[in-house]
Amino acid sequence: MSDANFRPASMLLATIGISLATFMQVLDTTIANVALPTISGNLGVSSEQGTWVITSFAVCNAIALPLTGWLARRFGEVKLFLAAVVLFVITSFLCGIARSMPELVVFRALQGLVAGPLYPMAQTLLLAIFPSAKRGMALALLAMVTVVAPIIGPIAGGWITDSYSWPWIFFINVPIGILATLVVWAQMRNRPETTQHQPIDYIGLMLLVLGVGVLQVVLDKGNDLDWFESTFIQIGTAISVVSLVALVIWELTDQHPIINLRLFMYRNFTFGTLALVLGYSGFFGINLLLPQWLQTQLGYTPIWAGLAAAPIGILPLFLSPLVGKYAHKFDLRLLAGGSFLVIGASCFMRASFNTEVDYRHIAEVQVFMGLGIALFFMPTTSILLSSLPPKDIADGSGLATFLRVLGGSFASSLTTWIWHRREIYHHAQLTEHVTPYDPASQHYLEQLGGASQSAYLQIDRVVESQAYMLSTVDYFTLMGWLFFGLILIIYLAKPPFSAKGAAESGGGH
Template sequence: MSEQKAAFTPPNLFLATLALSLATFMQVLDSTIANVALPTISGNLGVSSDQGTWVITSFAVCNAIALPLTGWFTRQFGQLKLFIGSVVFFTLTSFLCGLAHSMTELIIFRALQGFFAGPMFPMCQTLLLVIFPPMKRSMALALLSMVTVVAPIVGPITGGWITDNYSWPWIFYINVPIGIFAAVAVWSQLRDRKEETQSLPIDYIGIALLVLGVGLLQVVLDKGNDEDWFSSTPILVMSIVSAISLITFVIWELDERHPIVNLRLFKDRNFAIGTLALMLGYAAFFAINIILPQWLQTQMGYTATWAGLAAAPMGFLPLLLTPIIGKYATRVDLRILTTISFLTMSASCLMRAQFNTHVDFNTIASVQLFMGIGVAFFFMPLTTIVLSNLNGSEVAEGSGLATFFRVLGGSFASSLTTWIWQRREIIHHANLTENVSRYSPETLDYLNKLGGPSEQHFAMVDKTIETQAYMMSTIDYFWLLGWGFLGLIGIIWFTRPPFVKPKLSNESPVSGH
């Protein structure tokens, strides 16, 4: 087969690519769009805000369970049927989420929605690699990385706007027309492609261990910070059970003739190191997207909309640069491109570490804009490295596993970021208040400028100290992230070129540097 010919060419490549991208955009968007609407949803359904967070947790838990199963689902049903089925059921459960009349119903439908969302991104990645010629597959992965970056930025802004101007069910209803279009268009374009499936024995023990281990781990990550981690008995018990289940799962799968998850993929050097760099890099990237809006809203007086607008410039340069990177990336050692990404994102974090409580909107937005350079060079090179030595059905398996670890990295970042941020604030607050008392000359002088000692003025002083403590904690965290990104550069250079593009079924290998 010619190097320039795709494994399968759809009648309309543009339509197929658009439909695949829209489905992925819808799925990634839905992982963040409900976050800002939680207070409204909880209030309308008559539950506490703590109960409302299960709308997010249930989605995340089932999504994390489904992702490692993608390879097995692919072997059983085929890539196209799995993708179409996932989109159809994701769309249906989105509609049911909008119809929910109680929190219990909404949590159940969100759990199902999360499960059906699991295979969508890996299958989109695999199908894009199928329909694009080998020399243009970097462009396909670049397009997908652009969707992955933009959707989480658009999600909170869109969710807030819909909730404020319409009603919360519409954050789920908007998936319906997109899902129908994506399913119909992809099926019409790829239905003539031949696929081979295998009817393999079901590894029930592997599934049970995976569900128990990953499910409990995700609950621990989502609820750990709220429950003060291991000082909470339920969190401690779930952590122990999860660890035992996952260790047993790994031992069982490595010895299983028909494993539910192909852990042997980690024998490949590029897949193992690339997945590690992807997980850690995405965790650090995700942490930035968590701590910055929190700090802006809780300490700097920004509304949710303005915090979203301050973060949004991060997506501009990836929109412009990603097509160029995708076109020319194969001419460069991909480790160099990844290094550019990590260096840029490190520099952006170190810039934020210079912020103070008087930093203005334009400065914050300009640093976000600069970080967009790093984001543009992040996903496509790393994904290509991860999948570089995989063949045939291994591409779908590897994509599902890599996506699982990327999502897991985001979950770790989500939990640990808030915990570290609050703990550092407590330490800084204690240090700052050591010299603040009713008898301190400096304190009395400051209070006199406010109008004299009073409970109200002492409260104002405490609020000022709290703001400064959170500022110092934010600076600490950005220093940590900045040095963390620099450390990832050392990891990625352990991968080994040449980075061969993923070889799909019935296709000759094609090398690229």
């Protein structure tokens, strides 16, 4: 498609510009998690409704990913990258000026759509401008950027929310995006590119949008509407199932499928992708729940919730280059299995928390989990791409990324649903023991000054706090067993695991 001998005037500036755009997108994803309770409160919606800010972006981002290859061939890689950055800046500004939750959700959905090509194109352009011998360095740099952004995101989100107001978490993208656009345009505008007209799978795209979009609505609204007691949920589920079944049938028979499902014929791709999607979904859910629990139940400010969550990125920052350099000397299943063991263990550590847990213990568990994250992305992605023919590497990487992002969006809805549903269960269980005839209840009432409306309200607050604590323990216990189960799944893959997949994947972030 392009001249392989092209080199920008300044490799350093070109690399910085491309990396900045990737940094901006990853930062935007994590910065919103910490600000979610503040956004929900300011716009007058529940925390469950507030998760639409995350899920609308993630679903639309997932839908846009399969289109990246076609768009790059149609318009050129540099033009697509620059257009995506400019549109990301515009939609970020629109998110910042939104004054209602429906407005913000629409603008976040648009932001997710235009963000789709950013990471794949950043990866492609870095591979193109670096000589073959130095491509590992380029991908290590990109991996470093995707690790640093989640460290800065929660802290920056908390600081901005505390010191200014939540719209600034979106406005911060404007200067970063403008700088990245100017730098990349100056360095890459003369890169020769050949475009080609290729048919697009419109029917597959329509079925994808309908099936995935309606499924996400069902997941988000199910809890509010009491699931299958609601006619809306029943109809939505039927539409989603029919659309997704039709999508699978169509994609397996179409000559130019938008999603190449035939890749699941390869054993390592199937089990590697399953481990990646489930592992990333668990990781995403943990990162979503922890800041919300700290703020809504333990009284943390947004910036302190960010500081408590951020240490997860410390070890990956230093270990990612070493994993990339030396991973090929080990059985990659051992590294991935070690990752799941560490992450699972960290979940069981959190399951031992109570409402008196201090900042230090929370941060220490985050640091420990970071060891698992450092060992997760590169080995798992290398395994899933290892058995694919060279011509299918790009499609395999795109399909795995699509499913990973989609898994993250579903995880945000399911995490919130599990957390609130288990809280309702535990609240009911605890309330049964709070009666006028229970000695412990009588003693507590006496400490509050006797039976009164304010005393009963105080007791209800205590019960609610403990119910959310028990629900949080249930969630982390579930996640612990999930990650332990992934150890078995990753060992269903079979060596040898060649390095060709890793080189193309850029670490799988």
